[in-house]
Every structure is written in C-alpha cells, then in structure tokens.
Amino acid sequence: VIGVRPWHLPRSTEIVSGGAEAAVKQRRRVGLPDVDRLNWVDVPIYDGRALRPGHAFAGPAIIEEEDTTIMLMPGDTVRLNDYHVYDIAVAQESSGV
Secondary structure (H helix, E strand, O other): OOOOOOOOOOOOOOOOOOOOHHHEEEEEEEEEEEOOEEEEEEEEEEEHHHOOOOOEEEOOEEEEOOOOEEEEOOOOEEEEOOOOOEEEEOOOOOOOO
16 A cells, blocks of 8 residues: 655744753763874763754754764754754864864
8 A cells, every 4th residue: 555644844933042051961071083183172061852943053062862962073063943953064174084
C-alpha cells in the first residue's frame, strides 16, 4: 500500500532575540586542536532545553541535549530556527587540521 500523509512541522511563535547566556549551565576546559597541539580553552556548556528559537551564538561552545551533544569549534556559529532545528555555519579552517 502506498499513501500520502500530510506532514506538518510545528513552527514556534515564540522567537527571541539576543544572546543565550541564560542557557549556559556551566563552563568546562576543553582541549581544541591548534596545528600540532591542544589548546585548552574555557568553553560554555549550553543546556539545549533552555535554548529558544532565535537564540544565536558563536563557538567554541558545547550544546548538550537529552539525546545528543553538539560541539561548535572556534568561528562556528549557530542559531536555533523557528522549527527548533540548529542552523550551524561551520567556519573555514585556516590551520589545515
């Protein structure tokens, strides 16, 4: 049997502007690759459940969700869109790593 089901993604009507500092639950030192060594950086850890559509920020950062973890490297940017999907722009690598 082949059929067509309508599929509708719920779109958020609650769009915020500005940073997501209130969603930072802690900070952690993380080793990030820097050419041939690790560079230890203090990185914000975001609670994904506290992020709202419209929140945007740049890496380095970690977003912790119930079923996944997202690592943003330095220069990467993220925005939570109206459908609660993370739109991530990955920075161009200049170090060749």
